[in-house]
Amino acid sequence: KAGVTQTPRYLIKTRGQQVTLSCSPISGHRSVSWYQQTPGQGLQFLFEYFSETQRNKGNFPGRFSGRQFSNSRSEMNVSTLELGDSALYLCASSSQGTKNIQYFGAGTRLSVL
Amino acid sequence: TQLLEQSPQFLSIQEGENLTVYCNSSSVFSSLQWYRQEPGEGPVLLVTVVTGGEVKKLKRLTFQFGDARKDSSLHITAAQPGDTGLYLCAGDFGNEKLTFGTGTRLTIIP
Numbered sequence: 156k157a158g159v160t161q162t163p164r165y166l167i168k169t170r171g172q173q174v175t176l177s178c179s180p181i182s183g184h185r186s187v188s189w190y191q192q193t194p195g196q197g198l199q200f201l202f203e204y205f206s207e208t209q210r211n212k213g214n215f216p217g218r219f220s221g222r223q224f225s226n227s228r229s230e231m232n233v234s235t236l237e238l239g240d241s242a243l244y245l246c247a248s249s250s251q252g253t254k255n256i257q258y259f260g261a262g263t264r265l266s267v268l
Numbered sequence: 269t270q271l272l273e274q275s276p277q278f279l280s281i282q283e284g285e286n287l288t289v290y291c292n293s294s295s296v297f298s299s300l301q302w303y304r305q306e307p308g309e310g311p312v313l314l315v316t317v318v319t320g321g322e323v324k325k326l327k328r329l330t331f332q333f334g335d336a337r338k339d340s341s342l343h344i345t346a347a348q349p350g351d352t353g354l355y356l357c358a359g360d361f362g363n364e365k366l367t368f369g370t371g372t373r374l375t376i377i378p
Contacts, residue, residue, distance in 0.1 A: 159310070190368075198311075198356060198368040211364050245310050257366075259310025 157182065159248050159260035167266045173234040176263045180227050180248030186210075187229040188257065189221060192243040201244075204229055233265075241267045272359050272369035280375040284346055289372040291340045291357035298360045300340050302331055305354040305371075347376045 160179040168174050180187050188211075189201040200213040204223035223229045227248075233240055243264050247257035275290050291300065299318045303311035315324050317333035317340060324331045328351075330343040344351055354373050358366040 188365075197370045200365050200367070203365065213365070247310070256313055256316070259312070261309050 159246060159258050161244075161246050161260035161263050163263060164261065165264045165266075167268065168236050169268050170236055170238060172236050173232065174236060174265060176231045176233075176244055176246075176265075178229045178231070178246030178248075178260060180229070180246075181258055184248035184250050184258075185227055186249040186251060186255075187223055187227065188247045188249070189229070189231050190245040190247065191215070192245055192262070193241075198245070201231070236267045238267050241265060272357055272367055274355075274357060274369040274372050276372060277370065278373050278375075280377060281347060282377050283348060286343070286345050287347055287374070288341055288343045289355055289374070291342075291359075291369050293338050293359060295361055296337045298337075298362050300333060300337075300360070301358045301366065302340070302342055303356040303358060305356060306352075311354075311356055347374075349376045349378050352376050 159181055162177045178187055186205045188203040190198050191201055192198045201215055201219055202209055202221055203211040207223045218234045221231045243262045245259050245262045247259045249255045249257045273292050281287055299316055301316045302314045304314055305311040315326055315331045317324060317331055320337045321335045322333040328345045332341045340357060352375050354371045356371050357369040360366055
């Protein structure tokens with residue numbers, strides 16, 4: 156069974172640009188969650204999608220958005236990038252939700268210059 | 269806001285030594301998960317503890333959930349280089365999402 160796949164693995168953008176990250180969950184998993192990981196703040200919850208609906212949201216500005224498609228694949232978008240958005244963005248899939256076992260992808264490393 | 273504090277933040281020990289890392293909160297959590305993250309990878313679940321006072325063992329790793337369900341510890345016996353990584357605890361405070369701790373970065377020196 157294939158694991159969680161995140162693309163791309165690395166991204167370099169400049170301030171003010173926007174970026175879209177992609178996550179393909181484990182087959183059959185309907186919940187996809189996104190996290191931001193930085194050395195200073197650790198791993199912080201962005202949002203969770205379940206069956207194409209955002210079910211839960213963390214404390215991030217509206218520049219961070221996401222969506223989920225009917226095949227459970229999910230995308231995360233960050234608009235008007237800021238230097239502080241440089242981080243490792245992790246996606247996790249689960250059969251039921253964030254409190255069940257989550258399977259993480261390897262992440263997308265975003266650098267904002 | 270529920271916070272999970274992990275200590276120590278960094279730990280570097282020799283192969284064969286024992287160690288304990290801690291995860292503490294001021295709030296009660298319904299359950300707690302421990303993950304290990306290796307460089308270039310996402311976190312991988314090690315264990316979930318649910319009942320206060322619960323102890324779970326995974327080979328050389330022993331996980332304990334505090335009686336009051338506000339703290340947890342991870343003890344590693346006879347550490348090996350393969351144990352190197354970032355250890356994260358994640359608590360369920362009953363608000364439909366997991367809150368992750370700040371992490372303990374463990375390095376085992378051969």
